[in-house]
Amino acid sequence: MKLTRRHTLKLAAAALAAPALSRSASAQAAWPTHTIRAMVPFAAGSSLDIVGRLVMDPLSIQLGQSIVIENRGGAGGSIGTAMVAKAQPDGYTLLIQASAHSSAPAAYPNITYDPAADFKAVIPFGTIPNVTVVAPASGIKSLKELVDKAKAGRMTYASAGVGSATHWAAERIRMSGGFQGTHIPFRGGPEALTEVMTGRVDFTSMGMSAALPLIRDGKLVALAVSSTKRSSALPDVPTTVEAGLPNSDYVYWMGLFVPAKTPPAIIEKLRAETDKALKSKNVVEKFAAQGIEPMALSPAEFDALVKKEIASNIELVKAAGLKFN
Numbered sequence: 001m002k003l004t005r006r007h008t009l010k011l012a013a014a015a016l017a018a019p020a021l022s023r024s025a026s027a028q029a030a031w032p033t034h035t036i037r038a039m040v041p042f043a044a045g046s047s048l049d050i051v052g053r054l055v056m057d058p059l060s061i062q063l064g065q066s067i068v069i070e071n072r073g074g075a076g077g078s079i080g081t082a083m084v085a086k087a088q089p090d091g092y093t094l095l096i097q098a099s100a101h102s103s104a105p106a107a108y109p110n111i112t113y114d115p116a117a118d119f120k121a122v123i124p125f126g127t128i129p130n131v132t133v134v135a136p137a138s139g140i141k142s143l144k145e146l147v148d149k150a151k152a153g154r155m156t157y158a159s160a161g162v163g164s165a166t167h168w169a170a171e172r173i174r175m176s177g178g179f180q181g182t183h184i185p186f187r188g189g190p191e192a193l194t195e196v197m198t199g200r201v202d203f204t205s206m207g208m209s210a211a212l213p214l215i216r217d218g219k220l221v222a223l224a225v226s227s228t229k230r231s232s233a234l235p236d237v238p239t240t241v242e243a244g245l246p247n248s249d250y251v252y253w254m255g256l257f258v259p260a261k262t263p264p265a266i267i268e269k270l271r272a273e274t275d276k277a278l279k280s281k282n283v284v285e286k287f288a289a290q291g292i293e294p295m296a297l298s299p300a301e302f303d304a305l306v307k308k309e310i311a312s313n314i315e316l317v318k319a320a321g322l323k324f325n
Contacts, residue, residue: 042080047210048097051287059277063273076185080095094258099165122255124256130208151179154182155179156182164185169252208225
């Protein structure tokens with residue numbers, strides 16, 4: 001067969017492309033070959049940070065590479081998340097996120113990324129209730145007392161940032177309780193908890209992992225948990241619904257994400273290894289002690305959950321008439 005110049009160019013291009021494709025496939029198969037960065041878009045010491053570190057420790061050992069946690073808080077987690085959205089989709093930049101991921105579009109309409117389109121879900125870590133807490137000096141012993149006091153005078157409530165899970169949980173309590181209040185956002189959970197402990201802010205609805213040590217030390221009083229059932233970590237504390245506030249429960253999840261164009265082979269290896277880490281004896285025991293419940297979802301199911309929550313959170317904001325700057 002006589003080769004034309006066009007055929008020759010096509011063959012040459014194919015010959016050049018083959019090594020490139022081979023190198024790409026080889027790189028994916030070898031992943032990881034160097035240090036991985038895991039972004040936690042909230043402050044060190046927050047519930048998400050605590051849980052993320054628990055999971056990344058065994059995962060690092062399994063993968064044979066260091067995983068460096070980077071905390072970049074602010075704007076309800078959207079600052080750190082935006083950084084990961086722009087990162088190379090090569091498996092070396094991970095995002096440890098929580099329910100704030102699906103509430104960001106409702107709270108921050110001008111964010112520079114799309115939580116659904118710009119990320120791929122890898123695996124959920126689990127669900128954990130937020131716990132509504134006050135300072136012992138407040139004298140408040142129950143959620144009903146908190147609501148009664150709020151109705152008698154303006155109440156302040158802290159969060160880890162506008163649109164964070166802590167903000168959403170507190171707003172649901174406020175709306176169900178039918179009282180007005182002043183929301184005071186901070187850059188992270190630890191700062192919000194400190195302000196409540198000192199009495200400078202009346203209450204917060206914080207993730208269990210961050211609040212539990214302070215509750216056990218008597219520095220905070222737990223009034224209710226946001227889950228649909230009582231937490232094994234605080235069995236004597238009622239749920240917000242049991243405490244008399246219908247439609248106030250809030251499911252707070254945590255999980256792992258990567259930039260959307262990350263190769264499927266890397267996502268699958270990361271999912272499998274993270275699942276193994278989540279099932280390790282140390283992680284299972286520490287999760288149980290903090291009241292973290294397993295959450296079995298495939299990457300596709302996890303992606304679908306995020307999309308569903310984005311839509312429902314936008315509708316919630318509209319229905320409640322919430323205004324965000």
